[in-house]
Amino acid sequence: MPTTPASVWQVPETCGWNDYVREADQALASTGWIVLRPDICRDTPSPAVVARTTWTGPIPAIAHLHWPEKLAAALGPERALALMGELRQEGTRIVQTLHNLAPHEPRPDLARFRAAIDVMTDGVHFFSAEHERVAREHRPALPIPALHLPHPRYSTPEPAISIGCFGRLRPYKRTAEFAAAILAGDDELRLLVAGHPDDVEADRRLRAIAEGDTRLDYRPGFLPVAEFRHLLATVEWVALPYGQLHSSGVLVEALQADRRVLSVAPVGGTALYGTYDHDRWLTVPVWNEQAAIRAWRSTVSQSRIALPTWSDAAGTLVDFYSAVIATPPRRS
Template sequence: MFEPPPARPVPLCWFPDYRDTNPYQTLLYEGLGPTLAPEPAPLAEALDRQAKVAGGRMIFHLHWEHAVVAAGPVERFLDDLERFRGRGGRVVWTLHNLEPRDPRMAGAVADLRRGLLRLADVIHLHSLPAVAAARAALPLPPERLRIVPHAGYEGAYPVLHRSAARAALGLAGARMVLLLPGRLAAYKRPAALVEAFCRVAAPEDRLILAGQALPGVLPPGAPDPRLLLLPDFATPERLAECHAAADLVVLPYVQSLTSGSAVLAQTLGRGVLGPDLPGLRDVVETGRTGWLHDPARPLDEVLATALAEGPQVWAERGAAAGALAAARDRRLVGAIWRDLFTALLAQAPPGRVGPLV
């Protein structure tokens, strides 16, 4: 059973709002067209707005689950979510990560996910590799799974010239420049990367770490002169400058379901070096746009091999990556999202989606 399209834009609330540090949500929601009215709001505010919407027809889109855990009791959130659906609302859950970034939240996140598996109308992942990995870890119902690719970042970051970027960063005389971008959390293994790089890199090689470093994630002691530490929040301009200066982006993840950093590297025409994990497998083609290695292989060996390949090999991989970025055109991805939301709203009012798990 289907319902006619609404006469006015349908509210779409999403949570959490990370636009200040990540353009992902801006790019996702700005291209949905006139039938949807997206805006950031926690679930409590979405419920207040729902009371003013005919038939309660609106959408709540949840992203990173740890934000729910940090905001309050999981039980209260799930009760509110059930009330939202009971009033006619639809729920979309994007599964970005398999494991919470903070291990202390693991129990609460697991409780939340049990509820989301029951209540979400749509469970979204970014790729087939992500679906395979997620289904191996969670009892995801296939009939409610949807794949919408991660859009590229074209237009969100300036495109800069390599020579000017290296000069601005004091790297004009460098041979190979590696970049680890974004927030330096433990799952990115920044300490292991720094230690391995310092053991195998040549005197003219450099490693840029561009992002806020969480306490204890970098090795103690005086920094090696081959390291360029940019520990503050990296603005789009600074990130673009670092990518332009780099020969490759290195992402030594412990785990990855979706990698915005790999998508950004592709957008800015840089090859990626990292372990063969679902989030990187979606973006990187070994030998053509980067190199995905066996996760068990020692990082010293991996870095030594990549550095020995030299700038020309990685320039070719970066050019190939940039050529493939067009497949992630945000107009294309936006149209897929618009169709998903529209189809969801056209369905009959929801009942209980799934059994208790």
Template sequence: MAAVGGDDVEVCFFSWRHALFGRYDIFHLHWPEVFVGRGGGRKARMLWLRAQALLIRLWLTRTPVVRTLHNIEPHDSQGTLSGNGTIRRFEKLTQYEIHLVPEPDRDTALPTMLIPHGSYREPFGRLPRGERRPGRITFFGLVRPYKGVDLLVRLFRGIDRQDLSLRIVGRPLDHELAKQITDAAEEDVRISHRLEFVPDADLVKEITSSELTVLPYRELHSSGAALVALSLDTPILVPDTTTTRALREEVGDHWVHLFSPPLKADALLTALERVRREEDPPPPRLEARDWERVRAAHLAVYRHVLGGGNDNQDVKSSDMKGSARGD
């Protein structure tokens, strides 16, 4: 993913050593839930202790926290008082919110800026594409329960079309879900998978080999995965929400197809037929997500938080930002 940098901004991607002992002017937070351990094992306790140390460091040094909101609520609730408390402490230290999509109903006393998720044309544009396979339907990204991959597998197996195939690409975070996928593939030759983290070059070939990317999420607010597919000129089928309707209006009807959750076979087949009707559509309109615009908007936020809009001010931002491909 392209970093948000410029002549007077140095982006330092997250490491515990740098977060706790390094120098930076702003801490840019994306997913506070990653600081919350699962269960009560040694790793979870160590993560909790590190998170508390980081919170203390940010508080003592008065380091401003900027947070980018990717979702309304965490996808995987940790369900512990200590975990929820850690997330709330990061929220209390936050001085500025960046929203990826319009959120007119969100009640916040903090200053906010709408900065759309940047497209992936810049980082992926140089990578070779695959050859389109007629009938290929692809899901990609982290395989997590809320994404509805289990439902997609079940409904696909019920479709009596030998000209169609389903490809699932990504690392599972749930062993039972992974087993459901592998079992289905053993019983249905039309289903194949690559259940691991996939390098960018391989991911580009996987996506561009399909006619349609299907994201059968049970809920969707913003999605990096949707933008990856659109950046590679691959139509998507996504839940019908306020934000996905806005995305369809932005990029073009041919590229964004909607379904009312839960996904059903008819919606999947209808989207595929609509994709096939228009053989040579104009590319998705992603100009508003150009990274130069995204960089300039982030720089404006950083300057505001540091007090001033001084164009000559050097800024270091410790960016707690991982890959957004699987969201």
């Protein structure tokens, strides 16, 4: 029976321990590839009942082994090797992702199984060139065709960045101007403004912004010290959008609480307060909302995870599958 074009069988087919297999499944399907699920290998916290030990149905073009030892656990090492051999005879190509360079716990009983699987493998997905170098020192039987692709990030939404502006609202603090400017963008953020509104116009503007943008949490009113410190602990950044920064109790509290700070450079310099990395206390020489926000966005983007999305990774993976299929089968 010929293999089914653009089809893949993942091993394990499901994994109850993390979302890697499920997200790979969905991403591969979104590219148009058929994900086969013969119900042979499922990895769950409670032992899964094996529905069958022989292959029935369409033959996959690719068998993608994430954790081959799970197949050995499901079928037994000998039957697992026999099944992979049968699929190879039908034309299936085997790809491994080297999640683990070597078992975390020694399993001498699986040494032959792992070595045999490496010999059968047609292509390997490594997370980096260094990953490949180290892996080949331990796994000399792995094939030459290789893909370097970092571990994709999960689809879990990134948490909104939280910024706080605290203290009495006064014209020189430019709190309303800062709120309007930063919320004009589409950043995933929560802006907390809390303090007594000495400035009537700033209060009016902030109330209007809060009515139209749920990202602004505006809490006008006197803040007792205990409540201020409680709110301070809920934000990642403290912004002091002041035209001039002479001395500030909010600044000292923020630094003591290890919050990240965005401000104009203080009179006397930041060294008066200690030594801080640029991404911990971000200053601009002259306060300007747009310049400060640009610098803040640049800093935030550098501290965000840089791994590929599953959508991007899936396209790269299926290109690798196609390249493996186009290469003459490996002799084992």
